[in-house]
Amino acid sequence: ALEKGKHVLAEKPLAKDVATGRELVEWYHQNVDTGRVTFGVAEQFRYLNAFIYAAEQARSFGKVIGFRHRLSGNVAPDMKYLQTEWRKKPEHQGGFLLDGGVHFIAGMRLLLGSEAKVAKVSAFTTQLQSHLPPVDTVDATFLLANGATGNFSVSFGTTFTGTDWAVACEKGSVSVDGTKVTVKPLGGEEKVVDKPDELGGVKQEVFAWAKSLVSGKQEPKQxxxxxxxDLEVLEAMLRSGESGGQPVELKLQI
Structure with missing residues (x-):
């Protein structure tokens, strides 16, 4: 489609692994007139109003000094998202962690911002449920480029439930729970703001893509x-998990 001059908005993840993803991006820049034809990757977490607002508030609080992310759930064998063969018998690394996990990496990266991008990852991975190969759980510690650290935990095979997104900054902290954002200035009054979305950010991302086609300019978030x-962070966790938690350095963060 790109070779024929057609704009493309592809589903996430970009590729099955970083090597393939890099090859695809390099091919795009070398073989396509990127000023005329755009290649975008859909990721609705970058368009969630709660995350956009939370990221803005976090930036106003100065340097990131810590963060935590936890998502816990149980993907049952009869769950609709598991009724495709490529999910039941994944040939791609990470199984459900790759397919679903990139969403949460994107959300985390948005909250942290470019000044606190991930520099190094140490993680442990495991498979708790036999129907979710090859792994369904990851617990990781991240070292950020600014020297701060934080925790990232995702499991699709646990009996825990719920999510937790929080970023601590020098002048306050911000947390996200669904569409609600809690802002806590250091020494100030806490406030909770509701930032709902339409179709979980999908409508906003498709509209943004359409707008970019009209303007002729690539949508930065896509x-x-x-x-x-996003893919590099996820793959780094998997590689670290395979090596018993050995740190993995990241080189493609922006």
Whole structure:
């Protein structure tokens, strides 16, 4: 489609692994007139109003000094998202962690911002449920480029439930719970703001893509380099998990 001059908005993840993703991005820049034809990757977490607002509030609080992310759930064998063969018998690394996990990496990267991008990852992975190969759980510690650290935990095979998103900054903290954002200035009054979305951010991302086609300018949030950065973090956790928690350095973060 790109070779024929057609704009493309592809589903996440960008590719099955970083090597393939890098090859695809390099091919795009070398073989396509990127000023005329755009290649974007859809990721609705970058369009969730709660995350956009929370990221803005976090930036106003100065340097990131810590963060935590936890998502816990149980993907049952009869769950609709598991009724495709490529999910039941994944040939791609990470199984459900790759397919679903890039969403949460994208959300985390948005909250942290470019000044606190991930520099190094140490993680442990495991498979708790036999129907979710090859792994369904990851617990990781991240070292950020600014020297701060934080925790990232995702499991699709646990009996825990719920999510937790929080970023601590020098002048306050911000947390996200669904569409509600809690803002806590250091020494100030806490406030909770509701930031609902339509179709979980999908409508906003498709509208943004359509707008970019009209303007002729690539939508920054849909650049394939953003999706490649998401994929790199996820793959680094898997590689670290395979090596018993050995730290993995990241090189493609933006």
């Amino acid at each position: 650049r394939p380099e953003e999706a490649l950065a």
